[in-house]
Amino acid sequence: MDELYRAIADPTRRAILDELVDRDGQSLFELCGRLTMKHGIGSSRQAISQHLEVLESAGLVIVEREGRYKFHWFNGEPLSAISERWPAHAHRSAES
Amino acid sequence: MDELYRAIADPTRRAILDELVDRDGQSLFELCGRLTMKHGIGSSRQAISQHLEVLESAGLVIVEREGRYKFHWFNGEPLSAISERWPAHAHRSAES
């Protein structure tokens, strides 16, 4: 459960989540290309792979192997723990 | 906006938010005591103070000085950016 907050703490990993929401089921190479093009991220393939491991262990990305390819899907379910933990509205009640 | 994710990445800062939700308007000393008692956090006063700076710059904690005291309020509004950015439900549609 601690992995969730660590996972979304990195801007590159957040961009990966954005990309997967935009187009689900991408492979590692596909992700690397689109991250470079659309998000200006110049990290190596291994770096992205390590990010995906973190996202997977947090449950935010679901992986499915198919031959020599590895496809990734976004899963936003773990994020609900955040809005359930803290109220999203301002807690400070209006007082003079 | 990047500060939000960094702020909730640390378990001690998350405990501080929990504490402020539980009892709003605490001072620094009060927070240190309750964090030690209820959450088993043995960090020094300076450490907690630095955490509060991070939370404040993320907009998650609102500060109000009163004499020599400094009171802290929880503000959950910035958290809404998370649920607005990614869908909380599973994105992978059932297939096969």
Next chain:
DNA sequence: TTGACAGGCAAGCGCAAGCTTGCATATGCT
């Protein structure tokens, strides 16, 4: 005014995290 109390500032340490590099494994095509 003196002293106690609440908090701030800044330098330094140790560890974890992100990234790179180099090599290894596995799948598919010809």
Next chain:
DNA sequence: AGCATATGCAAGCTTGCGCTTGCCTGTCAA
């Protein structure tokens, strides 16, 4: 079989972060 493709593994480096330590500032009461 042989080679290119797609990904995995592991060691090493560097930066950032959380924390401590020591001293300074500001506020209130006696």
